[in-house]
Amino acid sequence: MxxxxxxxxxxxxxxxxxxxxxxxxxxxxxxxxxxxxxxxxxxxxxxxxxxxDDINALVMAVNGRTFHALGADVTAAVEQAQGQSPNAQLIAMSKAYLGFAVDNTHLWRALFDLDMSVESQVPDWYLAELGQLFAHIAVPLAQLFPDLPEAELDLMVRALFSSVHGIVLLGLQNRISAVPRDQIEMMIAQVLNQVG
Missing domain, CATH: 1.10.10 (Arc Repressor Mutant, subunit A)
Structure with a gap:
């Protein structure tokens, strides 16, 4: 029974x-x-x-699916960019990230709009998915900055992710501060080409 x-x-x-x-x-x-x-x-x-337990837990379950799909897109971009320069690898990842956000805007926004902080009970799978995304970014950055201590590399990974995420977020908003949508890719490439 x-x-x-x-x-x-x-x-x-x-x-x-x-x-x-x-x-x-x-x-x-x-x-x-x-x-x-x-x-x-x-x-x-x-x-x-x-x-x-609550609606947030249900949203986290949806976010689990979304994170998995986003991770698959970024992983595919990483695999296709194998052998390219570190900057080209970063740009390929950012294009996959942007493409996912454009194609799945509401689901992508739900990953970040859910009220959740570092102090809250964040599921291990969520941290693992985020860690995998950061690990992809860390590989080309480590090639560009081989002598950078691990803590500083981690900080740079988070800074680059935040920069790309911010450009994508502003580009997808219909506000006066928004990045012109047709220039989002170009703006991301300009930022990432300055790295290293």
Missing amino acids: AGKVQERKEKLRVTLIDVAQNQIVSGGLASLKARDIARQAECALGAIYNVF
Whole structure:
């Protein structure tokens, strides 16, 4: 009997993640409402909380899928850029990052819009995915700066990621401070070509 209960719970878990993902895709993180999720998943409102501690935990499950897809895109770009200069490798990764953000804007934004800090309970898989992304960036940077101490290299990795992320974020916003969308790639390349 316990096996069937667990099986139903896992099926509901997948359904809830699917529904939440679809809601985020269509309307962004702000559109996510527990009542709408329950209605679309054809379950009671309380059933959501039998599977997930709260809506943030559900969003984290969606983010897990998103991070995995983003990681696959960046990894593919790294593999295609093998043998190129370190700067070209960094630019290839940034193009993959930008392409993913453009193609999956709401899901990509949900990775960063979820209220989460260093002090909060961040799942190990989330830190591992982020670490993998940073590890890809660290490889060409270590080639450019072979004598840089590890702590400084880590800081540079985070600085470059933040720079590219900021350019992409501003480029995808419809605000007066936004980077012109057709120039995002060029701006990223200008920044990354100055490294080393």
